[in-house]
Amino acid sequence: xxxxxxxxxxxxxxxxxxxxxxxxxxxxxxxxxxxxxxxxxxxxxxxxxxxxxxxxxxxxxxxxxxxxxxxxxxxxxxxxxxxxxxxxxxxxxxxxxxxxxxxxxxxxxxxxxxxxxxxxxxxxxxxxxxxxxxxxxxxxxxxxxxxxxxxxxxxxxxxxxxxxxxxxxxxxxxxxxxxxxxxxxxxxxxxxxxxxxxxxxxxxxxxxxxxxxxxxxxxxxxxxxxxxxxxxxxxxxxxxxxxxxxxxxxxxxxxxxxxxxxxxxxxxxxxxxxxxxxxxxxxxxxxxxxxxx
Amino acid sequence: xxxxxxxxxxxxxxxxxxxxxxxxxxxxxxxxxxxxxxxxxxxxxxxxxxxxxxxxxxxxxxxxxxxxxxxxxxxxxxxxxxxxxxxxxxxxxxxxxxxxxxxxxxxxxxxxxxxxxxxxxxxxxxxxxxxxxxxxxxxxxxxxxxxxxxxxxxxxxxxxxxxxxxxxxxxxxxxxxxxxxxxxxxxxxxxxxxxxxxxxxxxxxxxxxxxxxxxxxxxxxxxxxxxxxxxx
Numbered sequence: 001x002x003x004x005x006x007x008x009x010x011x012x013x014x015x016x017x018x019x020x021x022x023x024x025x026x027x028x029x030x031x032x033x034x035x036x037x038x039x040x041x042x043x044x045x046x047x048x049x050x051x052x053x054x055x056x057x058x059x060x061x062x063x064x065x066x067x068x069x070x071x072x073x074x075x076x077x078x079x080x081x082x083x084x085x086x087x088x089x090x091x092x093x094x095x096x097x098x099x100x101x102x103x104x105x106x107x108x109x110x111x112x113x114x115x116x117x118x119x120x121x122x123x124x125x126x127x128x129x130x131x132x133x134x135x136x137x138x139x140x141x142x143x144x145x146x147x148x149x150x151x152x153x154x155x156x157x158x159x160x161x162x163x164x165x166x167x168x169x170x171x172x173x174x175x176x177x178x179x180x181x182x183x184x185x186x187x188x189x190x191x192x193x194x195x196x197x198x199x200x201x202x203x204x205x206x207x208x209x210x211x212x213x214x215x216x217x218x219x220x221x222x223x224x225x226x227x228x229x230x231x232x233x234x235x236x237x238x239x240x241x242x243x244x245x246x247x248x249x250x251x252x253x254x255x256x257x258x259x260x261x262x263x264x265x266x267x268x269x270x271x272x273x274x275x276x277x278x279x280x281x282x283x284x285x286x287x288x289x290x291x292x293x
Numbered sequence: 294x295x296x297x298x299x300x301x302x303x304x305x306x307x308x309x310x311x312x313x314x315x316x317x318x319x320x321x322x323x324x325x326x327x328x329x330x331x332x333x334x335x336x337x338x339x340x341x342x343x344x345x346x347x348x349x350x351x352x353x354x355x356x357x358x359x360x361x362x363x364x365x366x367x368x369x370x371x372x373x374x375x376x377x378x379x380x381x382x383x384x385x386x387x388x389x390x391x392x393x394x395x396x397x398x399x400x401x402x403x404x405x406x407x408x409x410x411x412x413x414x415x416x417x418x419x420x421x422x423x424x425x426x427x428x429x430x431x432x433x434x435x436x437x438x439x440x441x442x443x444x445x446x447x448x449x450x451x452x453x454x455x456x457x458x459x460x461x462x463x464x465x466x467x468x469x470x471x472x473x474x475x476x477x478x479x480x481x482x483x484x485x486x487x488x489x490x491x492x493x494x495x496x497x498x499x500x501x502x503x504x505x506x507x508x509x510x511x512x513x514x515x516x517x518x519x520x521x522x523x524x525x
Contacts, residue, residue: 183442
Protein backbone atom coordinates (compact mmCIF):
# COMPACT_ATOMS: atom_id res chain seq x y z
CA UNK A 1 0.00 0.00 0.00
CA UNK A 2 1.58 3.25 -1.09
CA UNK A 3 1.46 6.38 1.01
CA UNK A 4 -0.67 8.27 -1.45
CA UNK A 5 -3.16 5.41 -1.54
CA UNK A 6 -3.24 5.47 2.23
CA UNK A 7 -3.85 9.22 2.36
CA UNK A 8 -6.49 8.92 -0.31
CA UNK A 9 -8.35 6.28 1.70
CA UNK A 10 -7.93 8.18 4.94
CA UNK A 11 -9.55 11.21 3.35
CA UNK A 12 -12.39 9.06 2.10
CA UNK A 13 -12.76 7.62 5.58
CA UNK A 14 -12.84 11.05 7.19
CA UNK A 15 -15.45 12.16 4.69
CA UNK A 16 -17.69 9.17 5.29
CA UNK A 17 -17.06 9.49 9.03
CA UNK A 18 -18.16 13.13 8.93
CA UNK A 19 -21.46 12.22 7.32
CA UNK A 20 -21.94 9.38 9.81
CA UNK A 21 -21.12 11.72 12.68
CA UNK A 22 -23.81 14.20 11.67
CA UNK A 23 -26.43 11.46 11.55
CA UNK A 24 -25.19 9.91 14.79
CA UNK A 25 -25.74 13.24 16.57
CA UNK A 26 -29.45 12.93 15.73
CA UNK A 27 -29.63 9.52 17.41
CA UNK A 28 -27.73 10.65 20.43
CA UNK A 29 -29.68 13.87 21.01
CA UNK A 30 -33.08 12.22 20.73
CA UNK A 31 -31.89 9.50 23.07
CA UNK A 32 -30.64 12.14 25.47
CA UNK A 33 -34.02 13.79 25.76
CA UNK A 34 -36.54 11.00 25.19
CA UNK A 35 -34.45 7.97 26.25
CA UNK A 36 -35.49 6.19 23.08
CA UNK A 37 -33.73 5.12 19.90
CA UNK A 38 -35.31 6.89 16.97
CA UNK A 39 -35.08 4.02 14.50
CA UNK A 40 -36.72 6.15 11.83
CA UNK A 41 -33.78 8.57 11.77
CA UNK A 42 -31.88 6.65 9.07
CA UNK A 43 -34.96 6.67 6.88
CA UNK A 44 -35.45 10.38 7.38
CA UNK A 45 -31.90 10.70 6.07
CA UNK A 46 -32.86 8.56 3.05
CA UNK A 47 -35.95 10.70 2.38
CA UNK A 48 -33.73 13.74 2.55
CA UNK A 49 -31.77 12.22 -0.34
CA UNK A 50 -34.95 11.96 -2.42
CA UNK A 51 -35.92 15.51 -1.48
CA UNK A 52 -32.70 16.72 -3.10
CA UNK A 53 -33.31 14.68 -6.25
CA UNK A 54 -36.66 16.37 -6.71
CA UNK A 55 -35.68 19.81 -5.42
CA UNK A 56 -32.82 20.16 -7.87
CA UNK A 57 -35.15 19.67 -10.82
CA UNK A 58 -37.06 22.86 -10.00
CA UNK A 59 -34.54 25.14 -8.30
CA UNK A 60 -30.83 26.01 -8.31
CA UNK A 61 -28.61 24.18 -5.82
CA UNK A 62 -28.17 27.14 -3.50
CA UNK A 63 -31.91 27.26 -2.90
CA UNK A 64 -32.30 23.50 -3.05
CA UNK A 65 -29.97 22.90 -0.10
CA UNK A 66 -31.94 25.01 2.41
CA UNK A 67 -35.19 23.69 0.92
CA UNK A 68 -34.04 20.11 1.49
CA UNK A 69 -33.03 20.94 5.05
CA UNK A 70 -36.44 22.50 5.74
CA UNK A 71 -38.23 19.54 4.13
CA UNK A 72 -36.28 17.14 6.30
CA UNK A 73 -37.07 19.16 9.43
CA UNK A 74 -40.78 19.13 8.54
CA UNK A 75 -40.72 15.37 8.02
CA UNK A 76 -38.84 14.73 11.26
CA UNK A 77 -41.03 16.96 13.42
CA UNK A 78 -44.16 15.55 11.79
CA UNK A 79 -43.02 12.05 12.76
CA UNK A 80 -42.40 13.27 16.31
CA UNK A 81 -45.89 14.82 16.54
CA UNK A 82 -47.76 11.90 15.06
CA UNK A 83 -45.81 8.84 16.19
CA UNK A 84 -43.98 9.78 19.40
CA UNK A 85 -45.78 12.63 21.14
CA UNK A 86 -49.04 10.72 21.75
CA UNK A 87 -46.94 8.07 23.51
CA UNK A 88 -45.22 10.51 25.86
CA UNK A 89 -46.51 8.81 29.00
CA UNK A 90 -46.42 5.29 27.56
CA UNK A 91 -43.56 2.89 28.34
CA UNK A 92 -40.40 3.67 26.38
CA UNK A 93 -40.63 0.35 24.56
CA UNK A 94 -43.90 1.46 22.93
CA UNK A 95 -42.25 4.58 21.52
CA UNK A 96 -39.37 2.47 20.22
CA UNK A 97 -41.78 0.09 18.49
CA UNK A 98 -43.57 3.09 17.02
CA UNK A 99 -40.20 4.29 15.70
CA UNK A 100 -39.56 0.93 14.05
CA UNK A 101 -43.03 1.19 12.50
CA UNK A 102 -42.25 4.64 11.12
CA UNK A 103 -38.98 3.29 9.73
CA UNK A 104 -40.78 0.58 7.73
CA UNK A 105 -43.46 3.04 6.73
CA UNK A 106 -40.91 5.44 5.26
CA UNK A 107 -39.03 2.67 3.44
CA UNK A 108 -42.21 1.34 1.89
CA UNK A 109 -43.51 4.80 1.15
CA UNK A 110 -40.27 5.55 -0.70
CA UNK A 111 -40.64 2.25 -2.53
CA UNK A 112 -44.14 3.21 -3.58
CA UNK A 113 -43.44 6.83 -4.45
CA UNK A 114 -39.99 6.57 -6.03
CA UNK A 115 -39.84 2.85 -7.00
CA UNK A 116 -37.14 0.47 -5.80
CA UNK A 117 -34.84 1.47 -8.69
CA UNK A 118 -31.83 3.45 -7.47
CA UNK A 119 -32.15 7.05 -8.61
CA UNK A 120 -29.12 9.11 -9.37
CA UNK A 121 -28.30 11.83 -6.87
CA UNK A 122 -27.78 15.24 -8.47
CA UNK A 123 -24.24 16.44 -8.99
CA UNK A 124 -23.92 19.71 -7.21
CA UNK A 125 -21.03 21.12 -9.18
CA UNK A 126 -19.64 23.21 -6.35
CA UNK A 127 -19.31 20.07 -4.21
CA UNK A 128 -18.00 17.89 -7.00
CA UNK A 129 -15.05 20.11 -7.83
CA UNK A 130 -11.97 17.86 -7.93
CA UNK A 131 -8.60 18.71 -6.47
CA UNK A 132 -5.45 16.85 -7.50
CA UNK A 133 -2.40 16.64 -5.29
CA UNK A 134 0.15 14.45 -7.06
CA UNK A 135 -1.50 11.07 -7.37
CA UNK A 136 -4.24 11.94 -4.88
CA UNK A 137 -7.54 13.19 -6.23
CA UNK A 138 -10.25 14.36 -3.92
CA UNK A 139 -13.55 16.06 -4.54
CA UNK A 140 -14.43 19.15 -2.58
CA UNK A 141 -17.17 17.32 -0.70
CA UNK A 142 -14.63 14.82 0.62
CA UNK A 143 -12.58 17.61 2.13
CA UNK A 144 -15.59 19.60 3.21
CA UNK A 145 -17.38 16.80 5.10
CA UNK A 146 -15.04 16.42 8.08
CA UNK A 147 -14.43 20.17 8.37
CA UNK A 148 -18.13 20.99 8.25
CA UNK A 149 -18.82 18.24 10.76
CA UNK A 150 -16.29 19.61 13.23
CA UNK A 151 -17.63 23.17 12.84
CA UNK A 152 -21.26 22.08 13.30
CA UNK A 153 -20.31 19.99 16.31
CA UNK A 154 -18.54 22.92 17.94
CA UNK A 155 -21.53 25.17 17.33
CA UNK A 156 -23.85 22.54 18.76
CA UNK A 157 -21.71 21.92 21.84
CA UNK A 158 -21.61 25.67 22.48
CA UNK A 159 -25.38 25.86 22.04
CA UNK A 160 -25.97 23.04 24.50
CA UNK A 161 -23.47 24.20 27.11
CA UNK A 162 -23.55 27.97 26.93
CA UNK A 163 -27.06 29.11 26.05
CA UNK A 164 -30.31 29.28 27.95
CA UNK A 165 -31.86 26.95 25.37
CA UNK A 166 -29.05 24.47 25.93
CA UNK A 167 -29.54 24.72 29.67
CA UNK A 168 -33.21 23.89 29.21
CA UNK A 169 -32.34 20.98 26.92
CA UNK A 170 -29.97 19.53 29.50
CA UNK A 171 -32.57 20.02 32.22
CA UNK A 172 -35.21 18.19 30.17
CA UNK A 173 -32.87 15.32 29.43
CA UNK A 174 -32.36 14.75 33.16
CA UNK A 175 -35.76 15.39 34.69
CA UNK A 176 -38.77 16.46 32.66
CA UNK A 177 -41.17 17.06 35.55
CA UNK A 178 -38.73 19.30 37.39
CA UNK A 179 -37.95 21.10 34.13
CA UNK A 180 -41.68 21.82 33.83
CA UNK A 181 -41.73 23.30 37.33
CA UNK A 182 -38.96 25.65 36.20
CA UNK A 183 -41.34 26.88 33.51
CA UNK A 184 -39.65 25.05 30.63
CA UNK A 185 -42.01 23.99 27.84
CA UNK A 186 -40.75 20.44 27.52
CA UNK A 187 -42.63 19.66 24.30
CA UNK A 188 -41.03 22.66 22.61
CA UNK A 189 -37.59 21.55 23.71
CA UNK A 190 -38.25 18.08 22.29
CA UNK A 191 -39.36 19.62 18.99
CA UNK A 192 -36.20 21.74 18.87
CA UNK A 193 -34.14 18.61 19.47
CA UNK A 194 -35.75 16.96 16.46
CA UNK A 195 -35.21 20.11 14.39
CA UNK A 196 -31.48 20.03 15.17
CA UNK A 197 -31.23 16.29 14.53
CA UNK A 198 -33.01 16.58 11.18
CA UNK A 199 -30.96 19.58 10.08
CA UNK A 200 -27.78 17.61 10.66
CA UNK A 201 -29.25 14.51 8.98
CA UNK A 202 -30.12 16.62 5.92
CA UNK A 203 -26.59 18.04 5.74
CA UNK A 204 -25.23 14.54 6.31
CA UNK A 205 -27.35 13.21 3.46
CA UNK A 206 -25.99 15.83 1.06
CA UNK A 207 -22.41 14.93 2.02
CA UNK A 208 -23.09 11.21 1.90
CA UNK A 209 -25.07 10.92 -1.31
CA UNK A 210 -22.93 13.37 -3.27
CA UNK A 211 -20.09 10.89 -2.84
CA UNK A 212 -22.25 7.83 -3.53
CA UNK A 213 -24.31 8.99 -6.49
CA UNK A 214 -27.53 7.01 -5.97
CA UNK A 215 -30.47 6.85 -3.58
CA UNK A 216 -32.84 3.91 -3.15
CA UNK A 217 -35.54 3.23 -0.55
CA UNK A 218 -33.19 1.24 1.69
CA UNK A 219 -30.29 3.69 1.45
CA UNK A 220 -30.99 4.84 4.99
CA UNK A 221 -31.35 1.45 6.58
CA UNK A 222 -27.77 0.23 6.95
CA UNK A 223 -26.12 3.67 7.30
CA UNK A 224 -28.76 4.45 9.91
CA UNK A 225 -27.87 1.36 11.90
CA UNK A 226 -24.17 2.15 11.59
CA UNK A 227 -24.72 5.66 12.87
CA UNK A 228 -26.71 4.27 15.77
CA UNK A 229 -23.73 2.01 16.47
CA UNK A 230 -21.47 5.06 16.21
CA UNK A 231 -23.59 6.86 18.81
CA UNK A 232 -23.38 3.85 21.14
CA UNK A 233 -19.63 3.50 20.66
CA UNK A 234 -19.10 7.16 21.50
CA UNK A 235 -21.46 6.95 24.46
CA UNK A 236 -25.12 7.47 23.68
CA UNK A 237 -26.42 10.83 24.90
CA UNK A 238 -23.04 12.49 24.36
CA UNK A 239 -22.63 14.74 21.32
CA UNK A 240 -18.82 14.73 20.93
CA UNK A 241 -19.02 10.99 21.57
CA UNK A 242 -21.37 10.54 18.62
CA UNK A 243 -18.95 12.46 16.41
CA UNK A 244 -16.01 10.39 17.58
CA UNK A 245 -18.03 7.21 16.99
CA UNK A 246 -19.04 8.43 13.53
CA UNK A 247 -15.45 8.98 12.53
CA UNK A 248 -14.34 5.63 13.97
CA UNK A 249 -17.05 3.73 12.11
CA UNK A 250 -16.49 5.65 8.87
CA UNK A 251 -12.70 5.30 8.84
CA UNK A 252 -12.83 1.60 9.79
CA UNK A 253 -15.29 0.92 7.01
CA UNK A 254 -13.09 2.59 4.38
CA UNK A 255 -9.86 1.01 5.67
CA UNK A 256 -11.37 -2.47 5.61
CA UNK A 257 -12.78 -1.92 2.15
CA UNK A 258 -9.47 -0.52 0.89
CA UNK A 259 -7.49 -3.48 2.18
CA UNK A 260 -9.65 -5.81 0.13
CA UNK A 261 -11.97 -7.19 2.78
CA UNK A 262 -15.00 -5.19 1.78
CA UNK A 263 -17.30 -8.17 2.37
CA UNK A 264 -16.53 -7.84 6.06
CA UNK A 265 -16.82 -4.08 6.34
CA UNK A 266 -20.45 -4.05 7.50
CA UNK A 267 -19.93 -7.00 9.82
CA UNK A 268 -16.95 -5.25 11.36
CA UNK A 269 -19.08 -2.31 12.52
CA UNK A 270 -21.28 -4.64 14.50
CA UNK A 271 -18.38 -6.69 15.83
CA UNK A 272 -16.97 -3.38 17.04
CA UNK A 273 -20.30 -2.68 18.74
CA UNK A 274 -20.21 -6.02 20.53
CA UNK A 275 -16.63 -5.49 21.68
CA UNK A 276 -17.44 -2.01 22.99
CA UNK A 277 -20.51 -3.27 24.80
CA UNK A 278 -18.34 -5.89 26.47
CA UNK A 279 -15.40 -3.69 27.34
CA UNK A 280 -16.94 -0.27 27.91
CA UNK A 281 -20.74 -0.47 27.87
CA UNK A 282 -21.20 3.27 28.40
CA UNK A 283 -19.12 4.03 25.29
CA UNK A 284 -15.98 6.13 25.02
CA UNK A 285 -17.45 9.39 26.30
CA UNK A 286 -20.69 8.06 27.77
CA UNK A 287 -22.48 9.36 30.83
CA UNK A 288 -20.91 8.11 33.98
CA UNK A 289 -23.51 6.28 35.97
CA UNK A 290 -22.75 7.83 39.32
CA UNK A 291 -25.87 8.94 41.01
CA UNK A 292 -25.99 10.15 44.53
CA UNK A 293 -29.16 9.14 46.33
CA UNK B 294 -54.21 33.47 48.35
CA UNK B 295 -54.43 29.84 47.36
CA UNK B 296 -57.79 28.13 47.80
CA UNK B 297 -58.25 24.42 47.28
CA UNK B 298 -61.85 23.23 47.30
CA UNK B 299 -63.19 19.68 47.25
CA UNK B 300 -60.10 18.42 45.48
CA UNK B 301 -60.22 14.84 44.23
CA UNK B 302 -57.29 13.01 42.67
CA UNK B 303 -57.31 9.49 41.30
CA UNK B 304 -54.06 7.65 41.08
CA UNK B 305 -53.91 4.33 39.26
CA UNK B 306 -57.58 3.62 39.84
CA UNK B 307 -57.39 4.53 43.53
CA UNK B 308 -58.81 7.67 45.08
CA UNK B 309 -55.59 9.12 46.45
CA UNK B 310 -57.24 12.35 47.51
CA UNK B 311 -60.96 12.71 48.15
CA UNK B 312 -62.61 15.94 48.94
CA UNK B 313 -59.78 17.97 50.39
CA UNK B 314 -60.29 21.70 51.01
CA UNK B 315 -57.88 24.16 52.52
CA UNK B 316 -56.77 27.75 52.24
CA UNK B 317 -53.32 29.29 52.18
CA UNK B 318 -53.57 32.99 53.07
CA UNK B 319 -50.90 35.39 51.88
CA UNK B 320 -47.63 35.63 53.79
CA UNK B 321 -48.49 32.70 56.07
CA UNK B 322 -47.01 29.25 56.55
CA UNK B 323 -49.60 26.52 56.11
CA UNK B 324 -48.70 22.89 56.52
CA UNK B 325 -50.29 19.63 55.47
CA UNK B 326 -49.16 16.86 57.76
CA UNK B 327 -49.95 13.19 57.63
CA UNK B 328 -48.49 9.74 57.21
CA UNK B 329 -46.74 8.43 54.14
CA UNK B 330 -49.26 7.80 51.35
CA UNK B 331 -51.93 10.07 52.81
CA UNK B 332 -52.06 11.99 49.52
CA UNK B 333 -50.12 15.09 50.52
CA UNK B 334 -47.64 15.00 47.65
CA UNK B 335 -50.44 14.35 45.16
CA UNK B 336 -52.13 17.54 46.35
CA UNK B 337 -49.00 19.63 45.71
CA UNK B 338 -48.36 17.97 42.36
CA UNK B 339 -51.90 18.66 41.24
CA UNK B 340 -51.65 22.32 42.29
CA UNK B 341 -48.55 22.69 40.11
CA UNK B 342 -50.22 20.76 37.26
CA UNK B 343 -48.07 17.63 37.19
CA UNK B 344 -50.96 15.44 38.33
CA UNK B 345 -54.46 15.81 36.95
CA UNK B 346 -57.19 16.54 39.45
CA UNK B 347 -60.34 14.47 38.98
CA UNK B 348 -62.62 17.04 40.54
CA UNK B 349 -62.71 20.21 42.61
CA UNK B 350 -61.09 23.57 42.16
CA UNK B 351 -57.75 25.19 42.84
CA UNK B 352 -57.88 28.96 42.87
CA UNK B 353 -54.82 31.16 43.01
CA UNK B 354 -56.00 34.74 43.61
CA UNK B 355 -59.39 33.80 42.08
CA UNK B 356 -57.74 32.22 39.02
CA UNK B 357 -58.58 28.57 38.33
CA UNK B 358 -55.38 26.52 37.96
CA UNK B 359 -56.96 23.19 37.09
CA UNK B 360 -56.60 22.59 33.37
CA UNK B 361 -53.52 24.79 33.02
CA UNK B 362 -50.18 23.24 32.15
CA UNK B 363 -47.32 23.36 34.62
CA UNK B 364 -45.34 25.89 32.60
CA UNK B 365 -48.39 28.19 32.59
CA UNK B 366 -49.12 27.71 36.29
CA UNK B 367 -45.61 28.66 37.40
CA UNK B 368 -46.00 31.95 35.51
CA UNK B 369 -48.42 32.96 38.26
CA UNK B 370 -45.63 33.14 40.81
CA UNK B 371 -46.15 29.79 42.44
CA UNK B 372 -43.52 27.09 42.57
CA UNK B 373 -42.77 23.71 44.06
CA UNK B 374 -39.67 22.30 45.71
CA UNK B 375 -40.24 18.67 44.79
CA UNK B 376 -39.89 15.74 47.13
CA UNK B 377 -36.42 14.24 46.89
CA UNK B 378 -34.94 17.63 45.91
CA UNK B 379 -34.53 16.84 42.21
CA UNK B 380 -31.67 19.19 41.54
CA UNK B 381 -30.14 18.79 38.08
CA UNK B 382 -27.15 16.65 39.05
CA UNK B 383 -24.80 17.30 36.10
CA UNK B 384 -25.26 21.05 36.11
CA UNK B 385 -23.40 23.35 38.44
CA UNK B 386 -24.97 24.93 41.49
CA UNK B 387 -25.00 28.28 39.69
CA UNK B 388 -26.68 26.76 36.63
CA UNK B 389 -29.31 25.14 38.82
CA UNK B 390 -30.06 28.54 40.32
CA UNK B 391 -30.24 30.08 36.86
CA UNK B 392 -32.68 27.42 35.67
CA UNK B 393 -34.85 28.41 38.62
CA UNK B 394 -35.10 31.84 37.04
CA UNK B 395 -35.81 30.40 33.58
CA UNK B 396 -38.94 32.48 33.01
CA UNK B 397 -37.39 35.74 34.12
CA UNK B 398 -35.77 38.24 31.81
CA UNK B 399 -34.63 40.80 34.36
CA UNK B 400 -31.33 40.92 36.22
CA UNK B 401 -30.70 38.01 38.57
CA UNK B 402 -27.85 39.55 40.56
CA UNK B 403 -30.00 40.66 43.47
CA UNK B 404 -31.80 37.36 43.87
CA UNK B 405 -28.60 35.39 43.48
CA UNK B 406 -27.14 37.41 46.32
CA UNK B 407 -30.25 36.85 48.41
CA UNK B 408 -29.99 33.09 47.90
CA UNK B 409 -26.27 33.12 48.66
CA UNK B 410 -26.96 35.09 51.85
CA UNK B 411 -29.51 32.48 52.92
CA UNK B 412 -27.22 29.61 51.93
CA UNK B 413 -23.58 30.71 52.10
CA UNK B 414 -22.48 27.18 51.33
CA UNK B 415 -24.07 27.36 47.88
CA UNK B 416 -21.84 30.32 47.07
CA UNK B 417 -18.74 28.37 48.05
CA UNK B 418 -19.86 25.55 45.81
CA UNK B 419 -21.33 27.50 42.93
CA UNK B 420 -19.05 25.80 40.37
CA UNK B 421 -19.56 22.31 41.69
CA UNK B 422 -21.90 19.85 39.96
CA UNK B 423 -25.10 19.69 42.00
CA UNK B 424 -24.96 15.89 42.09
CA UNK B 425 -21.80 16.07 44.21
CA UNK B 426 -23.46 18.03 47.02
CA UNK B 427 -24.59 16.39 50.25
CA UNK B 428 -28.29 15.75 50.81
CA UNK B 429 -28.71 18.84 52.97
CA UNK B 430 -26.89 21.03 50.47
CA UNK B 431 -29.03 19.65 47.66
CA UNK B 432 -32.14 20.53 49.64
CA UNK B 433 -30.81 24.05 50.12
CA UNK B 434 -30.09 24.26 46.42
CA UNK B 435 -33.61 23.06 45.61
CA UNK B 436 -35.05 25.77 47.86
CA UNK B 437 -32.65 28.37 46.45
CA UNK B 438 -33.56 27.37 42.92
CA UNK B 439 -37.25 27.84 43.74
CA UNK B 440 -36.55 31.27 45.26
CA UNK B 441 -34.79 32.35 42.06
CA UNK B 442 -38.20 32.46 40.38
CA UNK B 443 -39.11 35.07 43.01
CA UNK B 444 -42.38 33.30 43.78
CA UNK B 445 -45.21 34.64 45.92
CA UNK B 446 -46.07 31.11 47.03
CA UNK B 447 -43.48 28.42 47.54
CA UNK B 448 -44.66 24.86 48.08
CA UNK B 449 -42.28 22.41 49.69
CA UNK B 450 -42.70 18.68 49.59
CA UNK B 451 -40.97 16.91 52.49
CA UNK B 452 -37.94 19.19 52.73
CA UNK B 453 -36.68 17.29 55.78
CA UNK B 454 -36.76 13.89 54.12
CA UNK B 455 -33.60 11.87 54.69
CA UNK B 456 -31.67 14.67 56.36
CA UNK B 457 -29.77 14.68 59.64
CA UNK B 458 -31.67 16.32 62.54
CA UNK B 459 -29.29 19.26 62.70
CA UNK B 460 -29.75 19.93 58.98
CA UNK B 461 -33.51 19.59 59.37
CA UNK B 462 -33.41 22.30 61.99
CA UNK B 463 -31.42 24.52 59.67
CA UNK B 464 -33.87 23.99 56.84
CA UNK B 465 -36.83 24.89 59.04
CA UNK B 466 -35.07 28.04 60.21
CA UNK B 467 -34.63 29.01 56.59
CA UNK B 468 -38.29 28.33 55.83
CA UNK B 469 -39.24 30.69 58.64
CA UNK B 470 -36.85 33.29 57.32
CA UNK B 471 -38.17 33.03 53.78
CA UNK B 472 -41.68 33.48 55.12
CA UNK B 473 -40.65 36.53 57.16
CA UNK B 474 -39.31 38.05 53.96
CA UNK B 475 -42.86 37.90 52.62
CA UNK B 476 -43.18 34.61 50.75
CA UNK B 477 -46.21 32.42 51.42
CA UNK B 478 -45.26 28.84 52.26
CA UNK B 479 -47.28 25.66 51.79
CA UNK B 480 -45.36 22.93 53.52
CA UNK B 481 -45.98 19.20 53.30
CA UNK B 482 -44.27 17.20 56.00
CA UNK B 483 -44.17 13.85 57.72
CA UNK B 484 -42.18 15.53 60.45
CA UNK B 485 -45.35 16.94 61.98
CA UNK B 486 -43.66 18.19 65.09
CA UNK B 487 -41.28 20.51 63.27
CA UNK B 488 -43.83 21.56 60.68
CA UNK B 489 -46.57 22.48 63.16
CA UNK B 490 -44.14 24.49 65.26
CA UNK B 491 -43.39 26.92 62.46
CA UNK B 492 -46.81 26.85 60.80
CA UNK B 493 -49.53 29.43 61.23
CA UNK B 494 -52.12 26.88 60.31
CA UNK B 495 -52.13 23.15 59.77
CA UNK B 496 -54.26 20.45 58.20
CA UNK B 497 -53.95 16.79 59.09
CA UNK B 498 -54.51 14.58 56.06
CA UNK B 499 -55.46 10.94 56.55
CA UNK B 500 -56.37 8.57 53.74
CA UNK B 501 -56.89 11.44 51.34
CA UNK B 502 -59.09 13.50 53.62
CA UNK B 503 -58.64 16.38 56.06
CA UNK B 504 -59.41 15.01 59.51
CA UNK B 505 -58.35 17.86 61.80
CA UNK B 506 -57.27 21.41 61.17
CA UNK B 507 -56.32 24.35 63.30
CA UNK B 508 -53.47 26.67 64.14
CA UNK B 509 -50.10 25.07 64.60
CA UNK B 510 -50.37 25.42 68.36
CA UNK B 511 -53.86 23.92 68.52
CA UNK B 512 -52.76 20.88 66.57
CA UNK B 513 -49.66 20.43 68.69
CA UNK B 514 -51.96 20.27 71.72
CA UNK B 515 -54.59 18.08 70.08
CA UNK B 516 -54.73 14.70 71.77
CA UNK B 517 -55.27 12.64 68.60
CA UNK B 518 -52.61 14.47 66.66
CA UNK B 519 -50.14 13.99 69.49
CA UNK B 520 -50.83 10.26 69.58
CA UNK B 521 -50.81 9.67 65.86
CA UNK B 522 -48.05 11.97 64.63
CA UNK B 523 -45.98 13.22 67.47
CA UNK B 524 -45.46 9.91 69.22
CA UNK B 525 -46.61 11.26 72.58
